[in-house]
Amino acid sequence: MAYLTFNEYLGLGFRQITYADTFSQHEAAAETQIDITTQFFYNADYAANSLVDDLAGNQWQVFRAKQFKRAIALQCDYFDEVGADTPVGIANQDLSSIEIGRTHVQANSNVNATNFGKTGLANGVVAILTQIGLMCRAVSYR
Numbered sequence: 001m002a003y004l005t006f007n008e009y010l011g012l013g014f015r016q017i018t019y020a021d022t023f024s025q026h027e028a029a030a031e032t033q034i035d036i037t038t039q040f041f042y043n044a045d046y047a048a049n050s051l052v053d054d055l056a057g058n059q060w061q062v063f064r065a066k067q068f069k070r071a072i073a074l075q076c077d078y079f080d081e082v083g084a085d086t087p088v089g090i091a092n093q094d095l096s097s098i099e100i101g102r103t104h105v106q107a108n109s110n111v112n113a114t115n116f117g118k119t120g121l122a123n124g125v126v127a128i129l130t131q132i133g134l135m136c137r138a139v140s141y142r
Contacts, residue, residue, distance in 0.1 A: 001044055003031055003051060004072040012070060016077045023076060030075035033120045038134040042068060064132045071128040078122035 004027055006020040017023045040046040042054075042065075054065035119126075129135045 002027055003034075003042065004069050004076075008069060009073050009076065012073050014073045014077060017080050022080065026076040026079040027072065029079060030072050034072065034075065034125070034129070037119055037121060037126075038129060041134050064134075067128050067132045068134070071125045074128070075122055075125045078125065 002024075006023045009017070009023060009027075017026065035041075035043050041049055042051045044050075051065055051068065054061040056062075057065075121129075126135060
């Protein structure tokens with residue numbers, strides 16, 4: 001089950017992606033990257049936490065689930081904007097210069113400035129995930 005449907009994406013006010021097929025491709029890639037980064041917090045196979053249950057839970061759980069969906073939508077937009085949906089693809093899109101013979105072309109693009117480390121996640125997505133506690137892990141000392 002997808003974390004976010006195309007209709008939910010549109011309902012959150014996002015409009016960059018206009019085709020459901022494009023959205024589905026980016027959403028699947030966003031799920032993978034966010035699952036890895038959040039240690040599969042809402043992953044249905046892992047079943048430690050349920051996005052559906054959280055949407056019907058207490059105030060904090062509802063807020064966390066809605067912000068998680070917003071992060072997925074934002075990541076889909078990021079993938080669409082940079083034209084790639086994997087960390088390697090994003091790195092390859094950030095061609096800063098190329099030289100062919102005596103011709104040298106240098107671009108002002110710096111995709112890495114909008115990308116959190118080597119995760120492939122947009123900085124805004126990481127900010128949301130951090131604020132809802134999904135980027136922090138601690139070891140119990142007891």
